[in-house]
Amino acid sequence: MEPCEWDRAVERLGGPIYMTWDWLRTWWEFYGGGCELRLMIFRKDGEIVGLLPVYMQRIGLPPLALTVARLVGANIPPKVFDPPLGGTWAVQCMHLALSRLEQDGCGLFSLGPVSEEFTLAHRDLESDPERPGRWRAEKRSAGVYTWFLLPETLEAYLSSLGKNEQKNRRKYELRMLRKEYEVVVEVLGRGREALSDAFEEFTRLHTAQWRTEGLPGHFGAWPRGLEYNRALVRAQARHQRVRLLRIRANGQTVCAQYAFAWSDRWFWELPAREVGPEWDRFSLGPTGIVVMIQEAIREGRKRIEGGLGHYPYKLRLGALERPVWIYRFSCRSPQERIRRWSARSVRLLLQWGYHKLWYRRIQPRLPERWKRPQWSLWLRHDF
Template sequence: MDFDQDTTASSQLSLTILQSVEDLILHQEEWDHFVEAVGSDVYFLVDWLRTWLKFYGKTCEIRFYIAKQNEQIVAVLPFCIERIRIGFASIRIARFVSSYGTIVVFSPPIQAGKEEPVIKLAVSDLLATGNCDAVCLSPLSGLSSLSTIENWSEVFDGRIDLLERKDVGVHTVFDLPDTFDEYLTSLGKSQKKKYLYTNRSLSKKFDVENRLIEDQEAVDYFDVFVDFHTKLWKQVGKLGHFGEWPDGLEFNRELVRTMAPKGHIKFFELSAGERLLSAGYSFELGSSSFRRLTARDPSQELKKFALGRIGYVKNLEFLINEGKNFAETGPGHYDYKLALSGQEFQMKRLIFTNTSLAVVARTKLYLLMSEYLNFFYYRLWFKKLSPKLRLRSRPLWAFWVKAKL
């Protein structure tokens, strides 16, 4: 499906709409090439989108947009549409594919300077042809230009409302220098001295090996990492990522099986002979890395070596030596990341609706109910009461995962 719309007096955007995974696969080469060329996220690659839809998008209606100007791609945007109900509050909403069920922070693949006309076209189509009550863009990276645009009412000529622009937590990124020595210098004298001392002490105690695991070997290594990560969290009575997130284990196994042979998934291992000390799980695209999970040996005898930090720095060393210049490390505030020269940025949530009073009221009611659900289920029950009552750990409620915007 294609249509055109004037965006300025002298230019025109054309929008191709794909409504099946099969259609998306036909455009995979140009889609993936653009995602990497524009410096966007691994989460927008076709293999990632296909895998997410297989596990989490079975009931979704999908609309993938390819925006072009003068026959050149200027944006690719994948949306899933579904109706969600919390009690008596119900809305039909469009979100980016991968918005829930996994850990993501979005920098949508849009050519610089084209953000406003592209979002105008896509959101207008989703609210009209897609019959959506709302379009939610979240969680947007603090580095995404969409997070900084203020004049959305002017962009939409008053026909569409920006119902909400909300901070939804922070995420941490690392701007990586050309050499590891430059990185160590960026830590400052105290942190650099601490790292070098601990690293020497560890090397004296063990015959340490720092290893990168990639391609087909990464596929075979996945279960090793899962067991190591799960063992760490079991020490504090939790399931870890692969047990806590619904379908988290099989979703990630499929990602690794599909994307590791193409160089998009890597593991980083710090070991002493047969003993695994720390490990990291990352996605990669172009000159960027997307660090998502880490694990370490929780033994008391190793606590003095700060294996979490040592492993993290050695992971960054690999990235620098590979020529990576950027590492996005996921949502949440972590003091140790800041101490290692990470920078925090505010994530944003944008929600658009048309100007219908009924639609606005319905969406506001849903957002209110969603906040109540998040407070009573996640913050009160899951995070506080359940651990205090020493109830056996259970996966996150699948409905909460989907309903939370």
């Protein structure tokens, strides 16, 4: 199957950029070691009606080792992964997928995180009475995610904001910044210009911002995070899908946004901005979001995906917040139940002892040389 055919099917079936060929390929090159890949393509009368890019990984030690299947890309880092499954054929696709995973010795298939829209469009996945008998399904909450619905014009967007945000329009429209600086807004990635230098500038700005709070920032939080994102930018730049937005004041980048464009959406990855009294008075954080919205509207996009997590500042700027879910399909056999119990016990210990206590509370207070990305053992058990 050609990559272009895969991508056309992803777009037609409403899948996110995370399901496109080059995104999957890049992730696999960095994080697929020790895993088994299954690219499941479902056709009806020759037409693709579903795609499930899945990897299998064994966690734990024999005889309690559990084979877990996940969507390619899941966990590092987590996003809203709505796999491209045609609504009419999703249940049949899942039957075939579970049968194949069972043949391969899989004990648990973790599908997600997926959006509320996905669960509403595929209600039968959880309650399906014809699911292969050795599998049971459950749907669990995985937090929330946000997205911005884009109107036709920036004026319409600004007029929709609350009274408090309306007072900040002079900042959001860059009028205050322009009183003191020569301001230029750039969006790189629409053409075939080189993006490596601009991306390196973005990473420095993002990391410096977070280090003022004693945190490593996104690129330091995930194993090989910086190298992985460099490769993503190179791969997606060939398709003109990268969006690096920069607000420059007197030639200096003071605010930037890192995103990808796909179908009718922008997929917002990360923000970055200068910090300090000189810049904080311009509200560069929310201003950068408003400028990003303006540029996405100019491209004719309909939506900006804002990512996982609850962020009040996004809601103040008009974002919608919706729940996120994970489907877990588990094999009913007694042996697999014991293996799942063992894996979940280890997962609980790692969640509280490592992730919540060490990684989130203790490590940020340590000197820089002690700070490390998240432990791969924890990420394997975060299913």
